[in-house]
Amino acid sequence: DxxxxxxxxxxxxxxxxxxxxxxxPRSGDLSVYWYQQxxxxxxxxxxxxxxxxxxxxxxxxxxxxxxxxxxxHSELNLSSLELGDSALYFCAxxxxxxxxxxxxxxxxxVT
Amino acid sequence: xxxxxxSPQSLIVQKGxxxxxxxxxxxxxxxxxxxxxxxxGKGPALLIAIRPxxxxxxxxxFTISFNKSAKQFSLHIMDSQPGDSATYFCAATxxxxxxxxxxxxxTTLQVKP
Numbered sequence: 001d002x003x004x005x006x007x008x009x010x011x012x013x014x015x016x017x018x019x020x021x022x023x024x025p026r027s028g029d030l031s032v033y034w035y036q037q038x039x040x041x042x043x044x045x046x047x048x049x050x051x052x053x054x055x056x057x058x059x060x061x062x063x064x065x066x067x068x069x070x071x072x073h074s075e076l077n078l079s080s081l082e083l084g085d086s087a088l089y090f091c092a093x094x095x096x097x098x099x100x101x102x103x104x105x106x107x108x109x110v111t
Numbered sequence: 112x113x114x115x116x117x118s119p120q121s122l123i124v125q126k127g128x129x130x131x132x133x134x135x136x137x138x139x140x141x142x143x144x145x146x147x148x149x150x151x152g153k154g155p156a157l158l159i160a161i162r163p164x165x166x167x168x169x170x171x172x173f174t175i176s177f178n179k180s181a182k183q184f185s186l187h188i189m190d191s192q193p194g195d196s197a198t199y200f201c202a203a204t205x206x207x208x209x210x211x212x213x214x215x216x217x218t219t220l221q222v223k224p
Contacts, residue, residue, distance in 0.1 A: 042214055048210060
């Protein structure tokens with residue numbers, strides 16, 4: 001068990017809808033990272049937050065946004081969903097320059 | 112320049128054999144190269160990592176070989192076991208941020224009993 005908790009495990013929604021994915025990092029980890037895993041694109045870095053502030057941005061669509069709250073949990077918001085957004089979304093946490101610890105992901109299916 | 116190319120896509124090895132997965136990169140600024148192991152339904156888990164100041168790192172049955180001049184690194188799994196059957200990802204980063212990783216496409220390893 002990595003200590004990173006993601007909810008929900010599965011999410012099925014329709015195109016055009018908006019969903020929120022939640023992540024609780026390991027105790028003591030200030031950084032939260034979001035990754036998307038799909039068959040065609042593989043594992044791609046989306047965005048990082050450190051102690052509530054956005055720290056780095058990757059291939060994140062404008063329809064997607066994230067935030068990290070004072071208790072360090074993070075949410076990834078996906079809006080105007082398209083079929084191509086169906087993927088596994090992983091949250092990972094770390095302390096400064098320590099290895100990443102991944103959660104078990106949220107599987108999003110857009111129908 | 113930001114890609115990490117991984118091969119093979121899939122690999123079948125007999126129990127007790129050596130599994131070898133290769134990765135290549137272009138960006139000479141990369142300075143951290145981890146390998147992750149992922150089982151179905153689980154998130155990736157760090158297996159072993161190397162920095163370019165060493166050419167080899169060994170942890171148990173897992174060894175990373177690193178060739179800086181060729182911009183290649185590989186994972187060797189010695190005495191492969193059925194429990195090693197998983198998907199393996201190489202990754203790299205050079206931003207000083209060890210969490211902002213560029214991943215290879217993954218290798219699905221099957222170890223036959």
